[in-house]
Amino acid sequence: MQLSYWELKNWFTNVDYTIVGSGIVGLHCALQLRERFPNSKILILEKGPLPQGASTKNAGFACFGSISEIIDDLKNYSEEDVIELIKKRVQGLKLLRNRLGNNIIDYKPYGGYELFLKNDEDFYDECIQSLPFINDLLRPLFKAEVFVRKRDQFNFNNTFKYLIFNPFEGQIDTGNMMQALLKEAISKDILILNQQNVTNYQELASQVEVATNEIVFKTNKLLFTTNGFASKLTNNKVKPARAQVLITKPIENLDIKGTFHLDKGYYYFRNIENRILFGGGRNLDFEGETTTDLGQTKIIQDKLEQLLKTVILPNYQFKIEHRWSGIMGVGNHKKPIVEQLSNNVYCGVRLGGMGIAIGSLIGKELAELI
Template sequence: MNLSYWEIKSWLTNVDFTIVGSGIVGLNCAIQLKNRFPEAKILILEKGVLPQGASTKNAGFACFGSLSELIEDLKTHSETEVFNLVKQRVKGLRLLRQTLGDDNIDYQEFGGYELFTKADEALYEECLQQRDAINQLLKPIFNADVFSLKEGGFGFQNIQPKQGFNKFEGQIDTGKMMDSIINMALQKGIKILNATTVDSFSEDTDSVKVKTNRFEFSTSKLLIATNGFASKLLDKNLNLDYRVKPARAQVLITEPIKDLKIKGTFHLEKGYYYFRNIDNRILFGGGRNLDFKTEETTELVQTELVKNKLEELLKTTILPKQDIKVDQYWSGIMGVGSQKKPIVKQLSSNVFCGVRLGGMGVAIGSLVGKELADLI
């Protein structure tokens, strides 16, 4: 790329902090650093025209885990670890709302529901049996029981007679959230360069040389916040216990539905399917459990297997006996691994990372961004 003197001087000289990724984590990290170091020159590099991973593509669930998800987590995590995961998610959601304000993210607290299909009898019974124990575990966080039961409603079909209900769960407008936080960063003088991919970096004693697809430059500190895309830059810096795998989430949204009665956030099959109301439409996503290996990718495309399953559940379970048309399909890339806890660590003298959000970017992205900035 043929850069001018002015471009190099204004954007790429004397850079104090460079952040890779302009998603929830990267933007929050930049804002926190700017608040602490007002005179610092902060640059964010983003490979996409818009944030490329999941920050502008997620379903907008302000959640911290359904009952069945938490029960499943207890099979691979200790009670203390699960408690701390939920506590972190609640703290992160509070920080998101405080940072941007409820109006700017269109925060609504209609509650969260968990549905169990007729075929999910064993999971349904397990949740009924474990509900009191999970409520007891989480009571120090909420000072109340989180999960209750409600009789079926909303006209769903092929599901168990009772639904799990969580009165603390909310939803946001993902587009408004990201627009607000990008504007906040720009107003603070943080520079964002889009369509710029970081190919590699190398560290000197007091700086990091960064090579992108367009130019090379040096920065005092490099902070990597690319979540599901992290393996490209970080595999050699992280041992196997800390590896980040991409996980594609495929989503559809219907055309507007007249007199839509469904209101809230809904979970199915341990959270592998999820849907909600938005603008008189139903947004419905998930299905990577149909083929985990294929969905372990950074390709932002859809597959017939998942599309067909989403459409089938939409027409047979969620909105049965209705003539529903799908308006759009898209996909986003999450970052997952062997543990649900995110990776926030210093990798070397001048390189840091905040990645592996485990599909909980809305809940913990603001907090992970703050924790990443706090490493400086």
């Protein structure tokens, strides 16, 4: 690609900070850098026409972990690690809501629910029995009981009649959130270029030479916020995890409001006005879903439809209107990676499927590494 003098001068000369990825982390990182370095030149490179990973493709859950997820985490990590992770998620949600405002992101404090299939009685009993312990663990953070039993008012089928309710969970409009972040970044003189896939970079004495599919240029600092696409960058500490999603057409007299977790969090659904958004099923094919391919598979889509018909919407007539997928970043630990990789290269990745909750904070922490 041959650039003009003007293009080279305005976009690719004297670049202070180049951020790879225009998702939640990348945009918050850029905004934090602008606050810290008001006169700097900040450039964001995005390989897709829109943020390519999960930032514009997630379910819009403003959550910090269901009861089953927290119990599972406590089996693999120390209490201190689990509490610290939940604390970061809560801080991240607060940062996001304070930056954009509840009205703009259409935040709805409907609360979150976890429901349990009848054939999972042992785990249901374990979660019920663990309520006092988990609530005691989280009380210093929330100053209240987080999880309580609540009778099913939604007429789900083939599930236990008592759900576990969390009043601190909410839902947002993902599209509104990302549009607002992009608008704020542009208003702060942050340059965003789409369809720019970073193919290579080379550290020089005091700068980094960056090569994309169209241009080679130099930047003082290079920051990666590519999450699920950061496998090579982190020596496989981050692996992609595809999440398949569908949404129904409007459903007459739909009486379901909230965010819902099912089957140990492998499935999740919520209302969007009078529709149901439903995603998950990665546990049906972990190997196949460890991919960066933004597609769908029959085995998972069929399972999502089956659960809609037999568990979630047994008393409603519905049709599927749209399907899509997003790419999360997971690993053998849920702690995000916020690191300086070399003199002038940094990364903030591995959000563990909690991008909305923790992405804003990770972007802020990444900017503060500089």
